[in-house]
Every structure is written in structure tokens, then in C-alpha cells.
Amino acid sequence: MQKVNLPGPWSRRTVLTCMGRMGVAAVALGALPVSVARAAVQKISQKIAQYQDHPKGTQHCSVCVQFLPPDQCKLVAGKIIPNGWCIFFAPKPNAGAAPPSAS
Numbered sequence: 001m002q003k004v005n006l007p008g009p010w011s012r013r014t015v016l017t018c019m020g021r022m023g024v025a026a027v028a029l030g031a032l033p034v035s036v037a038r039a040a041v042q043k044i045s046q047k048i049a050q051y052q053d054h055p056k057g058t059q060h061c062s063v064c065v066q067f068l069p070p071d072q073c074k075l076v077a078g079k080i081i082p083n084g085w086c087i088f089f090a091p092k093p094n095a096g097a098a099p100p101s102a103s
């Protein structure tokens, strides 16, 4: 086995200790529950989103891709009602389309 000379104060023990600690840290970060990771993401306030508790024309939360039934939104904080609306409205694909026929 060939001996490797490490530069400066790095001993084999120091390098192996650092690698071990990095491995432990990586495992710990990977083990974080998804709920903790999601909680770290800030939602936009209703004021900034200009949220209102009534529809804007035919646009309302229940047909928005961001809506999380029964009363949450992926983007906007706080309680969101299905009949609400905000400036981030984005329609679900096929929202308002006729249901498929039973043929």
C-alpha cells in the first residue's frame, strides 16, 4: 500500500474524522421530516396576495392549481375559502370543462 503524504497539519486521523463527521451531518439532514422542510418555506401574506373572500368573475380558489382543500393554499398563508381569489390565481387544467362522457 502506498503511503500518501498530506500537506500541512492534515493527518490521516484528521481527514478520516472530518469525513466521518460530514457523513453523519449528511445523514442527519437527509432524515429531516418533510413537514419540517415544508414549514421552513414561507407563504405569502393575504395582504400581499391581495386575497379576497369572494371570486373575481369566474376565477376562484377551488379551481386554482394552488388550492389545497378544504381551506389552504400552497402559496398564500392563512385560511383560504374555496370561493376566494388572489392575484396568484392560476386555473387548474380543464377547470370548468365538461365532465367526461360515460361511453
Ligand code: SF4
Residues within 6 Å of the ligand: 049, 051, 060, 061, 062, 064, 065, 066, 067, 068, 072, 073, 074, 075, 076, 080, 084, 085, 086, 087, 088, 089, 090
Ligand atoms: S387564488 Fe390565490 S389564494 Fe386562492 S388558491 Fe389560488 S393562489 Fe391560493
